[in-house]
Amino acid sequence: MAQQSGNDLKAVMEKLLQAFEDEVDSELPHREVLDHIFRILKANKEKIISEPPEVGKKEKLPELLRSIGDALQQCKARSKQQQSESDKAKSKKMTMPSVSDCNPFKSRPSQLSVDPLLEQTIAILGDVPPPSPSPDQDAGEETVTEYYEWTTSYVDESRIYGWDKEANEVVDALVGKEGEDEDQVLFRTAGIAGIHGSGKTALAQKVFVHDRIKDAFPLRLWVCVGPPDHEDRFNLLYRMLDNLGLDTAKVEDIVDKADVVVKAATDEDKDKSRIGVLLFILYVTLYKTGYLIVFDDIRAYSDWYSNLTLQPPKDGEWYERLAYGLPKARKSAVLVTCRSEDGAGVMVRTGGVFHPPKLEGEEGWKLFHREYKEAKDKDKGEEEEEDKLYKELQEMKEEIIGKCLGLPVGIVQAAKGFAALEHEPEADAKDNAAADQAATSKDRTWTCN
Secondary structure (H helix, E strand, C coil), X not given: CXXXXXXXHHHHHHHXXXXXXXXXXXXXXXXXXXXXXXXXXXXXXXXXXXXXXXHHHHHHHHHHHHHHHHHXXXXXXXXXXXXXHHHXXXXXXXXXXXXXXXXXXXXXXXXXXXXXXXXXXXXXXXXXXXXXXXXXXXXXXXXXXXXXXXXXXXXXXXXCCCCHHHHHHHHHHHHCCCCCCCCCCCEEEEEEECCCCCCXXXXXXXXXXXXXXXXXXXXXXXXXXECHHHCCHHHHHHHHHHHCCCCHHHHHHHHHHCHXXXXXXXXXXXXXXXXXXXXXXXXHHHCCCCEEEEEEEEXXXXXXXXXXXXXXXXXXXXXXXXXXXXXXXCCEEEEEEECXXXXXXXXXXXXXXXXXXXXXXXXXXXXXXXXXXXXXXXXXXXXXXXXXXXXHHHHCHHHHHHHCCCCHHHHHHHHHHHHCCCCCCHHHHHHHHHHHHHHHHXXXXXXXX
């Protein structure tokens, strides 16, 4: 079999890395070991060409990459199987007249082992330790929590290019189409799904400040949920109540003195009861008026976030679902954003799930131009009389935007990267190349003598 080139191996690694990135929110078996393997692949992607492994190790690399790909597919299949079996178990549990908080279902032990793959990966490419926490970071706290950028409802609409049609479609889903009886449905839901950097938050912000939304809902609330490790339900509910104008100190006092909390037998039961009381307070507070709530960047696809259209139980526990704290008595709506389309569908149920369109053509170039100029001005301190590099980039704008796949985050990073470069005239570039070649030739002659 012909030996794969460095470029071929790099392409295979990029495809593998993207496949793993697509599962960032999935509960894959062997997640810790897979994270370790793909951390090594990511660190070695560029080195495959510049610093290829030793001949013996390089010959083993294609087979290793195939094995890693197969293992990832098996883990994905196992994850879906376990989720399906768990859903069936939960469905059966809900039909029982009396249930406990414990799910008796237990998945079968996994027979798949990826540990040997990790050992092979380290043997061929070397080990890459996890990022070290900063000195100010608490022990045990994951690095991701330090870099998470919390979103807000504030948006400068002049900095969002295009998407008017898509924003109007989401607004129609939340308010009702113009001309129809908008008050016919009291509670509506919608979701926005897409990969990281696709513009979910920007589209949601555009919807949040839309004139029809402002006219339809007297109360609008933006809630940034955050990644799974930020899933603190107490914190989420207290933030919502605080933004609604309640005194959280008094709320905490009411919660702690509630009979259902005082009489709870265990600490776990007390926490559940506290969540239930907080959801009841949220329900009473929101009941007074129509509202729109945006839950941005939900990544913990647990039952607590599912089916936001549910009414609170007449006989049952309020803590079980976020939906119970959202009254449906007046014209109201909820918009969620997340990376998983299936996750969004589970949350909004009959509501539509929308996707931010790609930024292409002139709209994409407007974003590139703005970010390039801002980065250039910041680096230089003053604007140059003529930017020759930018003129050359303009001639390649379709190719540049195409390479970014229409993703806003890709366009922004490309613009900042180009802005950091210094323009080298073509004639000077040829002279420099000739000089380098001459110097190399001279060195070789000297060495031979």
